[in-house]
Amino acid sequence: MEKFNGLGMNMGNLSRLSDAKTRSISPENFDGEKGKGGMSTDGLSKLSARGLGRGWKVSPFIRIKAGETITIADIKGPGAIQHIWMTPALNHWRFAIIRFYWDGQKNPSIECPIGDFFCNPMGMYKQVSSLAVCTNPFSGLNSYWEMPFKKNCKITVENMDEDRKAVYKDKGNDGTLTLFYQIDYTLTEVTADCAYLHAQFRRTNPLPYKQDYTILDGVKGKGQYVGTYMLWGLNSDNWWGEGEIKFFMDGDKKFPTICGTGTEDYFCGSYDFENADRSQYAEFSTLYTGVSVHKPNGFYSAVQRFSMYRWHIADPIRFEKDLKVTIQALGWRNDGRYLPLQDDISSVAFWYQTLPSAKLEPLPEKDRLEIACRK
Numbered sequence: 244m245e246k247f248n249g250l251g252m253n254m255g256n257l258s259r260l261s262d263a264k265t266r267s268i269s270p271e272n273f274d275g276e277k278g279k280g281g282m283s284t285d286g287l288s289k290l291s292a293r294g295l296g297r298g299w300k301v302s303p304f305i306r307i308k309a310g311e312t313i314t315i316a317d318i319k320g321p322g323a324i325q326h327i328w329m330t331p332a333l334n335h336w337r338f339a340i341i342r343f344y345w346d347g348q349k350n351p352s353i354e355c356p357i358g359d360f361f362c363n364p365m366g367m368y369k370q371v372s373s374l375a376v377c378t379n380p381f382s383g384l385n386s387y388w389e390m391p392f393k394k395n396c397k398i399t400v401e402n403m404d405e406d407r408k409a410v411y412k413d414k415g416n417d418g419t420l421t422l423f424y425q426i427d428y429t430l431t432e433v434t435a436d437c438a439y440l441h442a443q444f445r446r447t448n449p450l451p452y453k454q455d456y457t458i459l460d461g462v463k464g465k466g467q468y469v470g471t472y473m474l475w476g477l478n479s480d481n482w483w484g485e486g487e488i489k490f491f492m493d494g495d496k497k498f499p500t501i502c503g504t505g506t507e508d509y510f511c512g513s514y515d516f517e518n519a520d521r522s523q524y525a526e527f528s529t530l531y532t533g534v535s536v537h538k539p540n541g542f543y544s545a546v547q548r549f550s551m552y553r554w555h556i557a558d559p560i561r562f563e564k565d566l567k568v569t570i571q572a573l574g575w576r577n578d579g580r581y582l583p584l585q586d587d588i589s590s591v592a593f594w595y596q597t598l599p600s601a602k603l604e605p606l607p608e609k610d611r612l613e614i615a616c617r618k
Contacts (some may be wrong), residue, residue, distance in 0.1 A: 248431045250389060253345055263431035267425060268316050270302045275318065307339075307402040309418030315426070316398040320346075322430040323437075324390040330382045331357055332421035337364040337612045338404040339420055340449035343390070344397040345439045350602045351444040356612060357400070359591050360442065361386065362533075362552050364474050365614055369535040372528045375470060375554045375593075388593070391437040398426065403609045432600050438595035443603050446589035446611065449478060450572050453583045455489075458568040461604060466596030467559035468566060471509075476548045476587035476614075479574060482515050483584055486571030492562040501560065506570065510534060510551045524549075531556060546587070554593075568592060587614075 247256070249263030272280035283289075286302025307313050322350075331339050343353035358364040361384035362371045363516030367371035371378040377385040390396070400422060401417030408413030443459060450456055458471060468490070477483055503509045507516050511532040518525035526535045537548040562565075572584040606612070 246432075248377065248434070249429050250391060250431065250433070250437070251604075252325070252389075261431070263429045265427070265429055266318075266322075267428070268318070268426040270305050274508075275316075275426075275428070296501075304421055304423045307400060307420040307422060309402055309404045309406040312399050312401040313422060314397060314399050315422075316396060316426060318392075318396040319394065320392045320394050320430070321433040322392065322396070322428055324385070324392075324426060324428045325603065326427040327386040327424070328427075329357065329361070329384045329422065329424045331384075335404065335613060336364060337614060338402065338609065340401040340403060340606065342399045342401070343440070343442075344395075344399075346598060348392040348599060350600075352598075352600055352603075354437055354603050354606060355442050355444040357384070359444055359472060359474070359534055359589065362472050362550065364550070364589070365537065365548075367537065369537075369550055369612040370528055370533075371552065372530075373533060373552065373554060374530045374556055376552065378559055388440055390440045391433045392439065393433050393437075393612055396428075403612070415522075436599055439600070440593070440595055441466075441600060441603075442591055442593050444589070444591050444606060445604065446587075446607050448476075448587040448589075448611070449585040452585055455486075455569040455571050456588045456590075458488075458570060458590045459594070461569045461601050462562070462594065462596065463482060463564065463567040463601045464596040464598075465563050466566075466594055467561045467569065468555060468592070469559050470552065470554040470556075470593035471568075472550075472552045472591040472593075473570075474548055474550050474589045474614075476546050477584075478546075478586050479582070479584060482575055483572070483574045483586065484515065485573035485575070485581060486584075488568065489568045491567040492560075493564050493566075495567075508593050509570075510553050516549075530554075547586075559595075566594070 247259045247261045249261035266275040268275040281298050283302035289301050292299045292301045337356045339357040341357050342351040345352050362376050363378050368381050402420040404418035406417045446497045486506050488503040488509045490501035491499045494577045516524050517563045524536050534549045539545050572586050574582040574584050
């Protein structure tokens, strides 16, 4: 039997022994070195730990200044990330950008606001209980996507916020991001058929009239599409989810190979996500799909937004050379015809593919990332 490399973990192989080495990076062990955790004497909690001595809770977090980018992991492979936990203490989670670089590639394969990567873009906690992503009270953000790499993994976090004390002469905060994090990984052999996780963020606000929203485009290589996260802000009343998702793959032009039947159908719901007595939306969070609702409060919070995820873990969408994913935004006119909507839509596409990969679509500028929301 071939030696077990410790990847693809599930309940059925937990008993299997492996020579894989478990390591973890956090502010208490920046490099994940064996026997080097909890050694800090000059961490940001040194005053709280005074009198206790070395080995206590001295360095549980880092601070990233406004406009600064910090490397939080630089791992020599082969190996795989198996779990990431983060809690960012920042006024706006759209301004904290996480990037992953695989095997020395110049451009990131993952580039995404932290909140959107963990299905909580507005910095307002919503429970997610899925296989790939879990968000737990109050801001415990967890990723269980397996992320293999053969040579190197580099992860950075950028703080795009601004120092409002400097701009407004001591009014407001200085925009510093306080970040608690832990990256759990294994050092092990990675088979040749393992691809690399990619994730791309997009936002269009408002969506132009009669234009499909693009979730993903420009993918070149072989791989499989494994998940969609969307935050959908409504700019009109009534039901908004008649639009169909479309997967154009391997040379498809005008018409796709895969075409869904409606937005709530793609996210594995039905009939407008209504509850049993059809009086309001029903929130749910399951292993593969989920929907939560950010409701207006009748005061300054004015826009209803829907946070939705769909993981293709059991049903990956495989492509040989290229992939494009779009979704329509359709509501209803009073006369019974479809109404093309002009909503505020953002998304994160998740897929695995071979390297080298094409350069990702650039992130929107900071002002176009922001969602003004009340805490």
